[in-house]
Amino acid sequence: MSDTPTTPAYYVFEAPEGREFYFRKPRTPEIDLCMKRMRTALTEASADFSLVLISPDQKADWKALLEEKPGYGSRVANKVLEQLGFPVEG
Numbered sequence: 001m002s003d004t005p006t007t008p009a010y011y012v013f014e015a016p017e018g019r020e021f022y023f024r025k026p027r028t029p030e031i032d033l034c035m036k037r038m039r040t041a042l043t044e045a046s047a048d049f050s051l052v053l054i055s056p057d058q059k060a061d062w063k064a065l066l067e068e069k070p071g072y073g074s075r076v077a078n079k080v081l082e083q084l085g086f087p088v089e090g
Contacts, residue, residue: 005043005079006071008034008051009022009023009024009055009082010023010026010083011023011053011076011080011083013072013075013076015065015069015072017065019061019065020030021054021055021062021065021076022055022057022058023050023053023054023055023076023080024053024055025053025061025080025084026049026080026084027051027066029050029069029083030052030053030064031081033049034046034048034049034077034081038077038078042074043070043071043073043074046073046074046076046077046082047066047070047073048073049073049076050062050072050073050076050077051063051066051073051086053076053080
């Protein structure tokens with residue numbers, strides 16, 4: 001069985017562990033909430049944002065990976081926001 005979603009992903013995160021995770025394009029209210037929360041809780045906001053966007057069939061695996069590697073949420077959030085034209089400082 002393939003992990004590839006049936007609809008095209010907006011962003012594909014290739015984990016160093018050799019797995020690909022697929023994320024959809026966020027809606028404006030999701031972006032606004034993420035940006036607001038990032039001011040006070042960057043890691044948590046990024047993780048929550050990525051969990052909202054992840055392909056539903058990968059959610060449990062992504063959540064488990066975030067517990068081990070919480071920085072992956074920030075990497076995904078930054079890339080998605082960058083693709084939408086937001087300035088991302090690195």
